[in-house]
Amino acid sequence: MDTTIKIVDVAHRAGVAPATVSRVLNNSSQVTPKTRAKVMKIINELGYQPNSAAKNLRSQKTMTIGVIVPDISNSYFSEIIKGIENIAYSKKYKVVICDTANNEEKELEFLNLLTTRTIDGVILVAPMISDEEILKIADHGHTIGIVGKQIDHERIPCILTDNVKFSIQVVSHLVVQGHRNIAFINGSAHAVDSYDRLEGYLKALREHHIPFHPELIENGDFNETGGYEAILRLFDKKLPFTAVFAANDEMALGVYRACSERNIQIPMQLAVFGVDNNRISRYLTPPLSTVNQPKYAMGALLVEKLIDMMHENEFSENRVFKIDSELLIRGSSVNRTQQKDQD
């Protein structure tokens, strides 16, 4: 069947004007129950469904939200997407996803969909583009939301975890376990997350009166290979550290690989702590201690806020959400033999 049914066809068959059919569809204006029934009957008979392009053009909205993530196959991001998707669908919105593969250009290119009015709004998860660029987009009147970073603009809802806070907790936990020489593998330099987690690490050391050694910090770029190479560089320095705090689980995975190759026992010889609670972490041997963020809920909450913002044009004062994370203490950071730190 190539001939698609249009609103005029329905109108004809029902003996009414297209306007009336439209009113029935959008059950807005008052339509007599009698005509409504008559029209509905024809709609069902013909299996009519309104053409979305026409609808979008006239109503000036697409009921579509874009989501930009660095890597869809990282469970951290896919859980956020799930939260976004479910809420969006329940509110009749569609979701278009862009996996940038950490490519800033792709991020920018995708944002063009706002200008072409292909999407009504966009959610940036762990954005790479600059704050200025984000602000510029918002100033153009577009609706944009951010996960994982705070942007100061009355029209940009943000949701983020308190990186500094949980980083302090992680380091404190390691100190309580008896560690004093704690290495830190940081993520990509341009990410705020990296910056904040480092800040938490430093603060915690200060709190516990542990001197800070810059040589104990290496960059791992938030991926497995980066983590692997970072820990090898740390090993090669021959420093006496007994614990490592990796700024995410992916990099901790690299630490596990290096330890396995060098026959270093976790946690007996090296305690490891990650961040993100990736799907994978609990299945490692030993299970990886990590920081759990309510990813699904974060996505859900933000998209809800975003949709609200698109509907009412008022800017709610409740715009920035700082979510608490919980530490998941597992085998990788608890030394069952309570072996003392060889300071």
Added chain:
Amino acid sequence: MDTTIKIVDVAHRAGVAPATVSRVLNNSSQVTPKTRAKVMKIINELGYQPNSAAKNLRSQKTMTIGVIVPDISNSYFSEIIKGIENIAYSKKYKVVICDTANNEEKELEFLNLLTTRTIDGVILVAPMISDEEILKIADHGHTIGIVGKQIDHERIPCILTDNVKFSIQVVSHLVVQGHRNIAFINGSAHAVDSYDRLEGYLKALREHHIPFHPELIENGDFNETGGYEAILRLFDKKLPFTAVFAANDEMALGVYRACSERNIQIPMQLAVFGVDNNRISRYLTPPLSTVNQPKYAMGALLVEKLIDMMHENEFSENRVFKIDSELLIRGSSVNRTQQKDQD
């Protein structure tokens, strides 16, 4: 800036008709290099971008492809999505994703986007809906592609792996390792994959003249919990099996959990083999032997075919792709001590 620039604005400023601007944009018809330059200059000056809804309405296409997967956070599916997305974007198509969470209703609902002309075509990954329903959609003139299953319709491109073939290989490998009592944990009953993998399992047994014991088969529904419960049921039967073939890695994960709880050593006391090569598998202890499918390439190939099909209306004879998988033999299925099977 609320005032968006329209094609007439550009036309005005450039002193030409909208039609000419349109021709420049779609660089189709012959436009004098001089006028083209003049128009392009204005387009760049104003930062004009055509409204997509208007474009879609007039051109009767949306340059958007829908993708339906059961679970976006399963790396098996997200890798396929990546392949689809990358190729699609390179061909100027957008991708809308639907995570059904194994919900058949959501699958059907999403397919409505075809009828409303919100998407030009759709890719179903491991579909739950019946073949009849799929055929019906194709007969309505919609473009639809399938990953993981074969549908016989000249307009439906399919890509799938030869389940029977690799299942035979897996079981043969286990036999070569000395196993004769091999349990099988199957996936959801309605999936063809389950059916075919079981067939491979049975065929292999026959080939090796190993008697078939129905009690050695349990269903695990393709998820971790299902695998966990299935292996416990098998244990409780007190049968002397020494190897288990799980129809996917997720269920194998459940097997690992059960073994860890019951203190059963893998692979010494129980060899384990999975399917999918999930991100997680190689990081398990011991690393999980599994079957690797070229997920990314499969997604990429299928979407390419789908787009071709939407452009030329001819049906290419090259429609069904059976992809070969490779066995990844890792620690979970190789008994380093070469301990004999206690048959």
Added chain:
DNA sequence: GGATACTTTGAAATCGATTTCAAGCATTGC
């Protein structure tokens, strides 16, 4: 130089819905 063919450009129709504005109709009140 003028007829012919070809190229470039513009005016207007079109895609398929929504929405405004006015007309038609029924109801109410005096």
Added chain:
DNA sequence: GCAATGCTTGAAATCGATTTCAAAGTATCC
């Protein structure tokens, strides 16, 4: 019974691009 009021419905404009068809302009050939 007639004017005023309130609902329901329809005709036509609209959203912003593309595309058809015709007109204008230019090149070619005899």
